[in-house]
Amino acid sequence: MDVRLPLTTAGVCLALLLGGCSPGEEKKPTVSLETKTATFEHSLDAITDPKLKDAVTELGGSLLLLERAQHKLDSTPLKTVYGEDTLSVLKHYPSPQALVDTFINGLFVLHKDASSDYLTDLQPVFPFNLNIPGGFLFPHGVEWQSVTLSNKRVIAYQPEWSETDPGIQLSPSSSNVNNPDDLTVTYPFIEGLDVDKKTQPQPVSLQGKVEVITPRRLFSFNLSQKDVGQTRTDDNLSVTLLKLAKNYAEVEFSNNLPLAPEVEGAQLNPLIVQARDTTGQYLVRAGSINESPAQVSFYEKQLAHLQQQKTWSEALEKQLEDEQHAFEQQHPRRYNKVYFNGPVDTLEVSVLDFSSATVTRKALDLPVRTFSQHTTDKAIQPLDPAVVVYDDLAPNWLKGASLTEEELKAGIRIHQSVEEPSAARIEFSHRRTFNDELLGDDFSPGESPVTFFTEKRSGKLDEPIELPPEAYQVDPLQATITYDLNLFPETPAIAVGSMPLFLATVDKKTYDAKSLPKGLEIKNNTLVVDLKLFPANAWRFFVKDDSGNYLKQILSVSHDASADGPALFGVHYFYGRPTHVETYQRTDLNTVQYGFEVKLEKAQQPDTAP
Template sequence: MDVRLPLTSAGICLALLLSGCSPSDEKRQVSLEEKTAQFEKSLDAIQDPKLKDAVSELGGSLLLLERAQLKLDSKPVETEYGEDALAMLKHYPTPQALVDTYINGLFVLQKDSSSDYLTDLQPVFPFTFSVPAAFLFPHGLEWQSVTLSNKRVIAFQPEWSETDPGIQLSPSSSNLTNPDDLTVAYPFIEGLDIDKKKQPQPVSLQGKVEVIAPRRLYSFDLTKKDIGQTRTNDNLSVTLLTLTNNYAEIEYNNSAPLAPEVSETPLNPLIVQARDSTGQYITRAGSINETAAQIAFYRQQLAKMQQQKSWSEALEKQLDEEQRTFEKRQARRYSKVYFNGTIETLEVSMLDFSAATVTRKDLDLPVRHFDAETPDKAIEPLNLPVVVYDDQAATWLKGATLSEDQLKKNVSISQSVDDPSAARIEFTHLRSFNDELLGTSLNPGESPVSFFTEDARGKRDEPIELPPEAYQIDPLRGTITYDLNLFPETPAYAVGSMPLFLATVEQKTVDTRQLPKGLELKDNALVVNLKAFPAQDWRFFAKDDSGNYLKEILSVSHGANAQGRAQFAVHYFYGQPTRLETYQRTELATVQYGFEVKLDKADMTRLDQ
């Protein structure tokens, strides 16, 4: 029996659960800790193993939910911008077209490993996802085997085995952020040197994929004016219960029954996004998908189980029936979604699974080898049968026209005084496209800094005379490190200037049928002569006839000479470029950022004696 709360859809990230609470929530935190301790004590008194497991599972889920609610309520509202989760769908005429692109755009790269006994395989998906985002539709991918150059087929196993003497295929341990990465492990023989290149090489990777495409997706645009209102489109409806500074409460419903082929599949049809007053999307902080009535019901079930002395089939049947009866009465589903920023408008989208297309495909993908740099001059084809657009390119390229004022406004200053002998001031700025074209010939010039004491009112007072070794400035890294051991007085202010760098970028658009000398298009690959177009000075973005930027698959630098300089680079795109945008750095300026920093106070007892 499964009486757990459906927390797998709660959208609670681990980092959030591990973060601290604000002081105003300390009492709630203490109460929760006491409740947890009491619950654990009550578990110790249960003798029946099955009953103990059931109580532990449901009670633990309720405590986790309460802890998540506390974390979400106490998390400071700090604006964090993200991407449109639906952008990829907007380029395709139907949900099924998106599914076909997802499957047909998948390929496998062989990656070199530092170990003589390992070869990594990286499945490359046509769409890029940032945690906790994922592909829009329910999907599953299962790897089955790898075929080697000697025709041997190595079956996939869920983890590497130390006792298996043969070649193994298992999930990679070197990239925990991508669970689909795999490793081919060759046997280790004590005292015998192995040349990995002479081992049987992976040729193709076998697996199967399944994706469920809904009949349609529909979006409701909501503001505070819609609070209490139900918006409907055919069989889909959404009610905005609450919309506050950083969270919204929503009820939603699909009045049509689920398609038979997905009636037993756990589905989350809701996608909620928000924008702030700038019109940009703000990221989600988490969500709670249980109503007060649901929580009360599960608490009743928990209390009933805690009153029992042992587990029985009759109890299991009773709890199951109560749960089914309760769920049937829940005509609408609920979600409380928190965001990192102040909500101006809400976009509530629903996937309509009243009809669905289930796509299943057996995969037999060739293993491709594309190194970022290669001495070879032969150009390998990588022409995939899909078109994928880069929805972030237009925003990223705004950095080409970055002004001096914009650059300065993006600067943030942080301090570290944990080690008084190496106290630190650090100047950082939001990375932009302009940074890509700065090159390496940076001239920071002078970076003067002076330290001052403070007067009785906390205002800046007299400068402190210091030996040169008392502080160190690294203008290229944007840091000032100072040793309080060498200060005759306690500094309170630092005043000076830190250099920033700004490229002047010239942008041009050319038809791919009339490319200048040094640029050549071979199918979906742009070949760039690096002598005519040095990599540190130039960037290239491609569009097709739709006017959208094509996503770059990867790039390879070819024909490196003895000095390590490549002769040409090849950029591969998902689709056929018809127009090319070129970006060239024509000038490089040093911008002085003047500052006055109130210094954080260090723990003077930690100074070297």
């Protein structure tokens, strides 16, 4: 019996993602979470029945995690962050199944150098980005089983590295928490014996299996403030927009048809909620709460009932199960409260219909490939997954090629830090663009004048403060000003000056495959670049196929004359066959002076004895 599974799963996931959460409306808790947690933990000491204690611990702990996550989401400062259309990938394939086939057939494995002579890392590379919220569009799972070594030995996968296992091991990588599918081959360590890793048997193939569930269909509802309180329906699917606030939306949805037998018991999230602001761009999700206030209230009542019991019994277990079943029957609609990084103007709510589904399963036996960013090999190593994947972020990213001085200045954000009075900082930052990628490394920042002032009672500038040279330092390349308040004869209130920014002038040219200039060549799914004619620090390349869409780059390799250079030619690998090439060249680097007048934050004064 696990009546707490739905809540526990959500609570733990939110805690891992956000570090915190609070049921219901956005009100400041009257009792701090720390106090609630301490009180709850103390109450567990009075429970002597082990099963009852486990049940109370799991349910109560999940409620606290949920409250912490809710509080975290509500208290995070609003900052606009743009992302991609999660559904755009569907537009490139004739059917959902074609997307699934691309996901599976585009998977390959890279051999990665590890920091230790006793470790070898393996990185499964998926054709689609799994690190975005929600990951791949459809429910999927990859299960690794074994690795085959160059000496024909097969090493079984184990869920964690064992200190007591004396042999070669295959286990999840501990060095990359962002990619849970990364693996590590660990060789045995022998005290006093130095072993060259290259003499060890090397991984040559990785075995496993993959499963993807494709829904019957996907339907999207476009909603805005005028739809609040309304239910929109399409056949068996319905969506109700309960609330649309500044940076979050509350949505209920239902599917009137039962789940397909193939997916019963699977962990499914059939709802995809996306938002745009008034610019029409998609906002990145900040997180979500999947328990409605009614659900939370129900679980709180169950917890209170459990805390009144003295022992666990089968009758109590059945009572809890019956109560949960009755609650689910009375509340068939599912709830989502989704937060976004920015002010929401419109919503796109999409529902995956799993009333029928196709389950695709495939055994995997993937060769382990080795690619380094730099190599002295003359031959071009093939890497052709034989699938087509498009880069939907490229069009927006490439707008940075024509970034103007006014746009650069408008994007500057000023941050201050005065926690350490001897190293107070003013930082000038902006969202990274394609233009930054082409700045190179030959900067001429020029002068970076800054003057510190006291202020009048009116808040306006008063007198400049005379300072020794060591009192402050301007780093134009990092766009920071560091100053030591201990060397100031008076407390500064305002800083006035100019910070140099850098802006590349970028020249774009477009070629088809038959008219490429000397130094560029298309070979199958690669673009080969003569780096003597197109040096890497001044050029970038993007390619399209005949559809007019940008192809996603897999990786690139620089082929060098020796380990110390120079670079001879570069090879860019793509998912698909390029037929058109766009070149972007930095033709000039301009210094833009950003004038500023910053009201300084005050450092906290150290406590003094009365």
